[in-house]
Structures are given as C-alpha cells and as structure tokens.
Amino acid sequence: MSNDASGRITSCRWERGRLVQQGFPLEDLSEHLAREGSLVWVDLCEPDGAGLNSLAAELGLDRHAVEDAVSTGERPKATRHPGHTFLTVYATRLEAPGSDPAAPDSRLHLTRISAFVLPRGVITVRGSAGFDMAPVLERWNEDPDLLGHGVGVLVHGLLDAVVDGHFETIQQLDDAIEDLEDTLFDDRGQSRVVQIRTYRLRKELVQLRRVVLPMRDVVNAVLRHRRDLENRVPELDGFYDDLYDHVLRAAEWTESLRDMVSTVFETNLSLQDARLNTVMKKLTGWAAIIAVPTAVTGWFGQNVPYPGFGSHGGVLFSLGVIVVTATLLYGVFRRKGWI
CATH class of the missing domain: 1.10.287 (Helix Hairpins)
Known part of the structure; x- marks a missing residue:
C-alpha cells in the first residue's frame, strides 16, 4: 500500500483480479476508470474540500453526495445517483478500560467511511484514520479470481470488514455487561460503581445502535441495486446474502444488549431497596x-x-x-x- 507525500491518499489498480499498480497519482484516475478490465480503488483520509470538489467535478460525482461525504452527523445510508452509488457507514472501536474502570465517559469511537461506487472502481472517504484500510486491502487480495468479478467484490469486502468490527464491539459490550452483573450481586454493594458503569454502557449502546441498525437498509439497498443490474454477477449473491444475515444478527444482538442493560439498571434499583x-x-x-x-x-x-x-x-x-x-x-x- 502506497501513500502520497501527505500520507492521506492510497490508490491501487487491478487488472483481471491481479494487483498491477499501487500509489498512482489522482491525475491518472479517470484514465484507469475508463480502461476495460481495470478495477480501481482510491482512499482519501480527511481530504480537504477543494481537492474533493475538484475530483468530484472530474468524475461527475453528485454534489450532494460529496457534501455528505465530509459533513458530520450523517446517518448510515445508501443512495443511487446517475453514474454511481454513494454509501456512508461507520466503523466502531471500543477502548479498553483505563485506570478508572468506572469513569462515565463513553469508550466507543466511530469512524465515518463514505464510498463512491463507480462501474470500475470505488473511492472511499474516511473522516479520520481510526479505521485501518490495510486489512480490507488484504481481504481483497486474498482471492484474485474473486476480485476479477468486479467492483461488487470491493463493496462487499469493505462492508464485511465494517460489520465484523461491529460484531467485535458488540462482543466487548456483552462481556462488559456480564462483568457488571457480577458486580451487581457483590455483597459489598458497590451501588455507585454499578450506576456509573450502567450509565456508560447505556450511552455506548445508544451510540452503537445508531450506526448498527441502519446497516440493514444500507445492505438491502445495495442488494436491490445489484438485482437491477443487467451485468449482475451471480457468484456474489451468496456473499451478499451472508453479509445481510450478519447485519441482521448484529442488529438483533445490539437490541438484546439494550434490554439487558435496562434489566441490570432495574435490578440494581431493586437490590438497593x-x-x-x-x-x-x-x-x-x-x-x-x-x-x-x-x-x-x-x-x-x-x-x-x-x-x-x-x-x-x-x-x-x-x-x-x-x-x-x-x-x-x-x-x-x-x-x-x-x-
């Protein structure tokens, strides 16, 4: 993986599933996207508005999608525009407890990832470097034959990596709730610690729920878009169906954890009484x-x-x-x- 001098741009190009070029300049992007049999990925991390607008004008990207790619507070979504599809998702990461495990501050970090899906390439825009794209690139390069099926493989690999991160975060929160339950029935009665940790978990689950639940609509929109394509690759149908199943499981797990935290909160009040x-x-x-x-x-x-x-x-x-x-x-x- 190669970056430019600023360390903010990453680019790769494949020919028939084989990686042939890394770190090419953005000036060559239009030429590579127009080449038959070429597959291109460009990643922009914290891009400046002028550079992104210039690239959007060159590629004909929708200006509203460009605004959504750099603005804060956008919800996960998938929208179709003439010539491309725009995606916004959020990667999650939960920090390990610090010196004070009962601190009320949320440990959940969200990284916005937007993607412009073109017929022969994907342009990703990250709001910060909190999500590492290196594992995603490794996942793409694991199976060159699969990568030869086109841009759908890039989209699936990106979304699959994001959903895997959701599962990891949910598992950590599940473990934290189990630890909280052990503290809840501690004979020493650390009610204040339980209250603070319960409040923090509820805050983290609210944040997580806002980015996990809309993923069902995002993946569903991608599935509908794929079915409408005349050149749809049937080999990828199983991959996307499996991805949608994972998204549903993550949403259901998040909802169950929310109920568990509410139960812990009510049980703590009953135990105090x-x-x-x-x-x-x-x-x-x-x-x-x-x-x-x-x-x-x-x-x-x-x-x-x-x-x-x-x-x-x-x-x-x-x-x-x-x-x-x-x-x-x-x-x-x-x-x-x-x-």
Whole structure:
C-alpha cells in the first residue's frame, strides 16, 4: 500500500483480479476508470474540500453526495445517483478500560467511511484514520479470481470488514455487561460503581445502535441495486446474502444488549431497596434491644419501692432482667434474619 507525500491518499489498480499498480497519482484516475478490465480503488483520509470538489467535478460525482461525504452527523445510508452509488457507514472501536474502570465517559469511537461506487472502481472517504484500510486491502487480495468479478467484490469486502468490527464491539459490550452483573450481586454493594458503569454502557449502546441498525437498509439497498443490474454477477449473491444475515444478527444482538442493560439498571434499583430494607430491619432490631435496658433502668429509677429496693440484690435483679430480656430479643431477631 502506497501513500502520497501527505500520507492521506492510497490508490491501487487491478487488472483481471491481479494487483498491477499501487500509489498512482489522482491525475491518472479517470484514465484507469475508463480502461476495460481495470478495477480501481482510491482512499482519501480527511481530504480537504477543494481537492474533493475538484475530483468530484472530474468524475461527475453528485454534489450532494460529496457534501455528505465530509459533513458530520450523517446517518448510515445508501443512495443511487446517475453514474454511481454513494454509501456512508461507520466503523466502531471500543477502548479498553483505563485506570478508572468506572469513569462515565463513553469508550466507543466511530469512524465515518463514505464510498463512491463507480462501474470500475470505488473511492472511499474516511473522516479520520481510526479505521485501518490495510486489512480490507488484504481481504481483497486474498482471492484474485474473486476480485476479477468486479467492483461488487470491493463493496462487499469493505462492508464485511465494517460489520465484523461491529460484531467485535458488540462482543466487548456483552462481556462488559456480564462483568457488571457480577458486580451487581457483590455483597459489598458497590451501588455507585454499578450506576456509573450502567450509565456508560447505556450511552455506548445508544451510540452503537445508531450506526448498527441502519446497516440493514444500507445492505438491502445495495442488494436491490445489484438485482437491477443487467451485468449482475451471480457468484456474489451468496456473499451478499451472508453479509445481510450478519447485519441482521448484529442488529438483533445490539437490541438484546439494550434490554439487558435496562434489566441490570432495574435490578440494581431493586437490590438497593432490598439492602435498605435489610438495614432498616437491623436498626429496628438493635433499637428494640437497646430499649430494654433503657426501660428497666428508667422504671427502677423512679422513687417507688421495687424488689430489692435499697439493697445490692435489687441491682442484681434489674441487671438480670436486662440481660435475659435483651438476650431473648436478640435470639428472636437473629432467627428471623433481622440482625
């Protein structure tokens, strides 16, 4: 893989599935796209607006699609324009927990990837270098015979790599929820840690859901577009059907994780109520035990005769009443699990 001096542009050209050129200048792009049997890929990472507009004018790219390729906040989508199809998807990456595993900041990073799909090539535009295209290029070059089927192989390889990244992120979030469940039932009752981690997971799942669920529409639009082509390659139908199945699984898994986090949140609230009830029962039990000596000493402190009044025997009698009654109450409360 070769880049220009700025390190922002990558280009490759294949002839009948065999890689024949890397790092060609953009000035030759139109010539390569017009060559019969040629397949071209150009990647632009964080391109400047002027250069992208110049390239769009040369290739006849739709200006609205060009605006969407560089603007922030675009949702995943696939739109057809005269002469090309425009795709926008998001690659995901989840950071490992830092020094503070209970920090509330989201660990999910999204990288926007837009693609202009032309009859003999694909131009990808990345919003940042957060998604590495090297594994995608390796995937394309693994099977030169398959690559000879044309641009559909490039599109499938790109989308398949993005969806695989979604699965990896979802698996990490699933593991994080399982760890959270272990903390949830910890006898030490780290309620604040559970609350912060639950809030962070809910935030990350909301972000992930926004980019995973629309992938169904993206892949479905690509499938419809392929069926409308007269020169459709039937050999790729199984690959795209498998990709659509993966997209559906990722969406369903994301939805199930969202339900699991909501369940963890509600369970944590229920456990807090249960722990509070346990504490109140213990406080009530000890208060009842402490009330016994208070009542006995207060009663015998009145200026009225009582058994043993004015003698050491009265002191021992009152002490015996306190000890016996308090011990009896302690046994009753202990048996009921109040203390």
